[in-house]
Amino acid sequence: MTNWHYIKEDNVTADHGLATDEFLMDTYSDKTSSEATLRLYTYKNYCTLVGRFQNIHAELDLEAIRKSGFQYGRRLTGGGAIIMGEGQLGLCLATANTFDSENTRELYHIFSTPVLKALEQLGIKAGFQGKNDLVVNGKKIAGLGIHVNPHGAIQFHTSLLVDLDIPVMLKVLNIPLQKIGDKKQIHKVEQRITTISRELKRNITAEEVRQIVADNFEKYFNIQLTEKSITDSEKTEIKKLVNARYRNDDWIFQNSPQSDMTGMGLKKTAAGLLRTYVALKGETIKSVLITGDFTEHENLFKNIEAQLKWSPLDKEKIMQVVRKAFLKFNTNNIDLTDKEIFDSIWRAAMGAMKEVKHNYQGSCYYPKEINVK
Numbered sequence: 001m002t003n004w005h006y007i008k009e010d011n012v013t014a015d016h017g018l019a020t021d022e023f024l025m026d027t028y029s030d031k032t033s034s035e036a037t038l039r040l041y042t043y044k045n046y047c048t049l050v051g052r053f054q055n056i057h058a059e060l061d062l063e064a065i066r067k068s069g070f071q072y073g074r075r076l077t078g079g080g081a082i083i084m085g086e087g088q089l090g091l092c093l094a095t096a097n098t099f100d101s102e103n104t105r106e107l108y109h110i111f112s113t114p115v116l117k118a119l120e121q122l123g124i125k126a127g128f129q130g131k132n133d134l135v136v137n138g139k140k141i142a143g144l145g146i147h148v149n150p151h152g153a154i155q156f157h158t159s160l161l162v163d164l165d166i167p168v169m170l171k172v173l174n175i176p177l178q179k180i181g182d183k184k185q186i187h188k189v190e191q192r193i194t195t196i197s198r199e200l201k202r203n204i205t206a207e208e209v210r211q212i213v214a215d216n217f218e219k220y221f222n223i224q225l226t227e228k229s230i231t232d233s234e235k236t237e238i239k240k241l242v243n244a245r246y247r248n249d250d251w252i253f254q255n256s257p258q259s260d261m262t263g264m265g266l267k268k269t270a271a272g273l274l275r276t277y278v279a280l281k282g283e284t285i286k287s288v289l290i291t292g293d294f295t296e297h298e299n300l301f302k303n304i305e306a307q308l309k310w311s312p313l314d315k316e317k318i319m320q321v322v323r324k325a326f327l328k329f330n331t332n333n334i335d336l337t338d339k340e341i342f343d344s345i346w347r348a349a350m351g352a353m354k355e356v357k358h359n360y361q362g363s364c365y366y367p368k369e370i371n372v373k
Helices: 014-026 062-068 104-121 166-172 196-200 206-221 232-246 298-308 315-328 338-355
Strands: 002-012 036-043 047-050 071-074 082-084 088-096 127-129 133-136 139-148 153-161 223-227 263-269 272-281 284-292
Touching (some): 002 014, 002 206, 014 071, 014 153, 036 206, 104 127, 104 153, 272 338, 298 315, 315 338
Parallel strands (some): 002 223
Antiparallel strands (some): 088 153, 127 133, 263 272
């Protein structure tokens, strides 16, 4: 039987938690071993974490976070902003890709199956929904994320809601209406989220859930988990990552729009919420920034941003750039369309037009009314 390493930690800081997961992943680079490391841990109350491709200023109320003494950071994995503490069980599986799949969606299903089985053991019927959520009766109970490093090693993340202080979450996370749905249909964010404790109608500790999750990983993958502690030499390497990345403002505040990006467009897609920012110089696009809680497509978005830099503000030309990018990166993903990206960019551009107070009044440059739907 194959042995996997098993690490248990509690009350970790945001930078240490994220750096440790990256370090563990990197130990499996250039390897074809069937071994892996499962880390089940909790964060210090509270840590707020944004996804790899998000604009932290839009997703978090940084002033409220600082006043509360909470920590904040940016993950390697994509997805949305989350709050982590003693009531949320963090899961990291670090491994080489020996699972006969290069498809991210398939890997999500493979790695989340033991979590689903653990919930089932507790009497909770959950399922996979959307791009990276586990849900119970339509309510999210866990978020998933995957990062594959340049050498093919995998970091799989789960944030499993054992319990959740929703008022605290709402205090520090900015949750746009586009993300939670129609205001007439969804009156409270709480109606879209559930926890293990709520489903069981009793309090349960993260430690109890951790043991059940670990047992189900052993059963599902037919492996033996061997508990280990992080060595002093590993702690030294992790500290280097903490300083180089997770305490580095260049990493934390990446994807922040420049001050001249006066237009912003929101677009809800099955691949995630897109926040697009545009800066204009007269009738020319100076720059475009595409952010959001998507989990992949980074190269696609970077290509579009580069191609639109100092290009004419022209609907057909923008759409042409987006379509060419889709062809270049062979993006046949049904979760995202070229039109959705175009819509987000165009809305941002029209917002920028209003901000700079250009008034073409239906001139030959732009019509009086522009339909962006």
